[in-house]
Amino acid sequence: MEKKIKEEFDVVIVGSGIAGSVLAKTLTNAGKNVLLLEAGLQAGMAFDPEAAYQNYQYYLETFYKASAKVPNSPYPNIKDAQSIDVLDIEPITQCNSPSTKGYLVQAGPLPFGSDCLRGPGGTTLHWLGSTPRMLPNDFKMKTLYGQGVDWPISYDDLMPYYEMAENEIGVSGDVRDQVGPDMGIQNYGKDYVFPMKEIPQSYLDQVCIEKTQNLTVKLHGKEYTITCISTPQGRNSIPNPAYKFAGTYWNKKAQKLELAKNDEEYEPVGAIWDPNTGHRCEGNASCVPICPVQAKYNALKTLRKSDPKRLKIITQAVASKIYTDETTNAITGIEYKKYKYENSTVYDTAIARGKIYVLAASAIENAKILLTSGIANSSDQVGRNLMDHLVMLTWGLLPEKAYPYRGPGSTTNIPTFRDGEFRKEHAAWISPIDNWGWSWPVFSPGSDVSSAVSSGMFGKKLREHLNDVLPRQLLLHFECEQTPDPNNRVTIDPQYKDQLDNYRPVIHYDASEYMKKSFEAAKKVSDQIFAANGVEDYTAYSVANDPDYVTYKGQGYNFWGAGHIVGTHRMGTAKENSVVDKNQRTWDHDNLYLVGCGNMPTLGTSNPTLTMTALSFKAAEAILKQLEN
Amino acid sequence: MNNHLVSSRTFLTISTYLTGYNEVELLGTGMLETYFNVFLEKFSPKTLHYFFAEVDEILLESAGDEDKINAAIAARLIPDSAYDGIAKNIILVWYTGNWGSDVISTQSYQQGLMWDAAEAHPPGAKQPGYGSWANLPIRIPTK
Numbered sequence: 001m002e003k004k005i006k007e008e009f010d011v012v013i014v015g016s017g018i019a020g021s022v023l024a025k026t027l028t029n030a031g032k033n034v035l036l037l038e039a040g041l042q043a044g045m046a047f048d049p050e051a052a053y054q055n056y057q058y059y060l061e062t063f064y065k066a067s068a069k070v071p072n073s074p075y076p077n078i079k080d081a082q083s084i085d086v087l088d089i090e091p092i093t094q095c096n097s098p099s100t101k102g103y104l105v106q107a108g109p110l111p112f113g114s115d116c117l118r119g120p121g122g123t124t125l126h127w128l129g130s131t132p133r134m135l136p137n138d139f140k141m142k143t144l145y146g147q148g149v150d151w152p153i154s155y156d157d158l159m160p161y162y163e164m165a166e167n168e169i170g171v172s173g174d175v176r177d178q179v180g181p182d183m184g185i186q187n188y189g190k191d192y193v194f195p196m197k198e199i200p201q202s203y204l205d206q207v208c209i210e211k212t213q214n215l216t217v218k219l220h221g222k223e224y225t226i227t228c229i230s231t232p233q234g235r236n237s238i239p240n241p242a243y244k245f246a247g248t249y250w251n252k253k254a255q256k257l258e259l260a261k262n263d264e265e266y267e268p269v270g271a272i273w274d275p276n277t278g279h280r281c282e283g284n285a286s287c288v289p290i291c292p293v294q295a296k297y298n299a300l301k302t303l304r305k306s307d308p309k310r311l312k313i314i315t316q317a318v319a320s321k322i323y324t325d326e327t328t329n330a331i332t333g334i335e336y337k338k339y340k341y342e343n344s345t346v347y348d349t350a351i352a353r354g355k356i357y358v359l360a361a362s363a364i365e366n367a368k369i370l371l372t373s374g375i376a377n378s379s380d381q382v383g384r385n386l387m388d389h390l391v392m393l394t395w396g397l398l399p400e401k402a403y404p405y406r407g408p409g410s411t412t413n414i415p416t417f418r419d420g421e422f423r424k425e426h427a428a429w430i431s432p433i434d435n436w437g438w439s440w441p442v443f444s445p446g447s448d449v450s451s452a453v454s455s456g457m458f459g460k461k462l463r464e465h466l467n468d469v470l471p472r473q474l475l476l477h478f479e480c481e482q483t484p485d486p487n488n489r490v491t492i493d494p495q496y497k498d499q500l501d502n503y504r505p506v507i508h509y510d511a512s513e514y515m516k517k518s519f520e521a522a523k524k525v526s527d528q529i530f531a532a533n534g535v536e537d538y539t540a541y542s543v544a545n546d547p548d549y550v551t552y553k554g555q556g557y558n559f560w561g562a563g564h565i566v567g568t569h570r571m572g573t574a575k576e577n578s579v580v581d582k583n584q585r586t587w588d589h590d591n592l593y594l595v596g597c598g599n600m601p602t603l604g605t606s607n608p609t610l611t612m613t614a615l616s617f618k619a620a621e622a623i624l625k626q627l628e629n
Numbered sequence: 630m631n632n633h634l635v636s637s638r639t640f641l642t643i644s645t646y647l648t649g650y651n652e653v654e655l656l657g658t659g660m661l662e663t664y665f666n667v668f669l670e671k672f673s674p675k676t677l678h679y680f681f682a683e684v685d686e687i688l689l690e691s692a693g694d695e696d697k698i699n700a701a702i703a704a705r706l707i708p709d710s711a712y713d714g715i716a717k718n719i720i721l722v723w724y725t726g727n728w729g730s731d732v733i734s735t736q737s738y739q740q741g742l743m744w745d746a747a748e749a750h751p752p753g754a755k756q757p758g759y760g761s762w763a764n765l766p767i768r769i770p771t772k
Contacts, residue, residue, distance in 0.1 A: 407761070
């Protein structure tokens with residue numbers, strides 16, 4: 001059955017999400033030959049306008065028809081390369097351990113609450129698109145706060161790559177608004193602007209800001225001044241005429257990646273089927289799970305800009321094992337299983353060969369492939385330190401109508417608790433103000449309709465009731481930074497395999513005291529914000545409401561997964577403490593790089609995609625240097 | 630059913646009282662026939678016959694007096710024991726576009742009245758345009 005591909009490539013990449021696509025684009029445009037393996041269906045990789053449009057309309061219609069409109073609901077979930085589905089998350093009990101309902105084998109004690117998408121374009125198809133940067137102090141958690149580890153690089157080291165990432169994604173935002181603890185213009189450079197102007201803050205934001213901006217809240221005997229700022233986002237807005245960069249290119253002479261200057265105005269990147277569609281966010285209010293006009297960035301926009309003469313893409317190809325040379329420890333090939341059609345059990349096995357290999361298959365899949373192959377793990381860190389933002393939600397009714405369910409998911413955040421001395425005691429968090437009512441915690445507005453109807457309400461009274469309640473719904477998130485814990489991990493077990501005989505990830509997961517204490521703190525802050533705004537609190541936590549339920553000092557809290565799957569092959573200062581070095585090359589294998597959120601040693605309080613994209617540019621630069629020397 | 634035309638008309642009329650939306654608003658969703666057919670499929674012809682007969686009687690005896698109609702609906706159609714819950718299901722179908730947890734069609738999702746009641750729009754459809762969310766929703770007067 002085993003076949004060899006005749007061609008040998010400079011680089012073999014596994015996965016076409018944002019990390020893999022940034023590499024494919026950067027490397028092919030620098031003249032390197034790339035083979036990209038993608039586990040998902042061929043249909044999703046269509047780039048000719050008609051096929052791309054048809055496929056995307058199919059996603060959209062699947063979303064319309066989905067009874068639970070969860071992040072992966074528009075996209076095929078095929079048995080050959082299953083995705084995690086949040087609908088499979090259930091409490092883990094004595095008679096239900098591990099929980100094997102979905103793709104993940106959840107050993108607990110708490111279920112891991114996030115999903116990602118295995119398919120062309122990866123999770124950027126359903127991501128929200130918030131793109132705040134990390135803070136300088138986030139890179140020094142051990143030194144400053146005695147928590148987790150320091151990164152092997154500083155914020156300053158990452159700054160030029162952040163600019164490349166913001167260019168690639170097409171960030172809309174106002175740099176001058178990015179003020180908060182350890183935040184400010186100094187984090188950007190004097191004249192720096194984002195490619196596009198800020199996405200307008202919602203009417204709901206404006207209602208909340210009125211009584212929340214500069215509000216003093218008390219926490220553990222200290223006073224904090226709450227501020228509300230606009231959130232930078234990867235969705236198209238009005239080009240900023242002061243933005244002067246075209247794109248990232250390989251400066252062969254200087255042996256580094258640089259942003260090319262551009263005298264012309266930045267042009268928003270449109271839909272993959274039509275460059276003139278999606279130049280502005282149109283307010284579909286469905287960023288998660290699908291932007292109908294592709295005004296929101298997705299990785300296919302990047303992949304399409306690769307040099308097609310130098311890129312070979314093989315879809316329906318699931319990477320299964322990595323081979324090494326026993327004497328040199330170099331990677332010699334990546335075995336993959338190419339299945340014939342959706343859900344087929346028939347597949348061919350082949351080996352892809354190149355000079356350099358890159359895993360960009362998501363934090364959980366990367367770790368799983370490494371564990372399967374028994375490689376890159378001399379540190380024993382592969383699969384460990386799985387992290388996410390633990391999202392505590394609070395919800396209530398505003399005294400006046402603020403009209404949620406409109407606009408992007410979130411356009412404003414409260415950065416006040418992103419950094420501070422309290423990080424020695426409990427997790428930091430960012431608080432996005434949510435624009436989509438109570439849809440996340442209690443499935444509004446459908447649940448409001450059914451409970452009103454059950455109570456016997458009908459007719460004009462029902463219509464008036466819904467019109468009174470729904471426009472007053474307020475939801476706040478508290479995205480708490482999970483710290484690395486070696487016992488929160490991905491493992492494999494021969495008992496649990498998928499239909500292509502590949503391992504299913506086994507997850508061990510829990511929330512530490514440090515996290516629980518942050519729920520208590522965040523709830524105290526939420527209570528004060530609600531009080532100042534005259535919000536009637538409807539927050540209710542229970543295991544029936546959400547399987548991730550914990551108690552702290554006698555109080556129960558729910559947290560939800562943020563979809564920020566991070567930390568399973570950490571970057572570090574030495575071979576002994578980490579899987580990859582600061583260039584994201586594995587310490588154990590000179591020609592194997594890992595990219596994606598798995599590299600992040602700690603999470604910070606920002607949505608990780610922007611930082612991961614910046615790191616992917618850094619990896620691309622290191623790979624180009626290695627190929628040319 | 631012995632006369633679908635009559636009943637689809639009655640279905641529309643009783644839907645206005647059950648949902649609080651007028652005929653123009655309901656017809657404007659384009660979903661009347663689809664939803665009526667859902668009820669023909671989901672309930673036994675006998676139950677439907679008794680339900681529509683009751684509706685006709687309520688409409689006739691109340692002679693357009695809205696308070697009387699509403700009182701009769703509350704007493705004779707809304708209880709779960711009345712006609713296998715047809716009335717409550719009519720409300721849920723118009724507001725959510727769902728039958729139980731199943732979405733009836735891609736159109737029914739987009740036409741759910743709950744989005745209108747929220748002065749919003751179904752996520753992923755009927756998008757109101759760039760920056761619209763920064764302002765009060767635009768409302769077309771319905772009277």
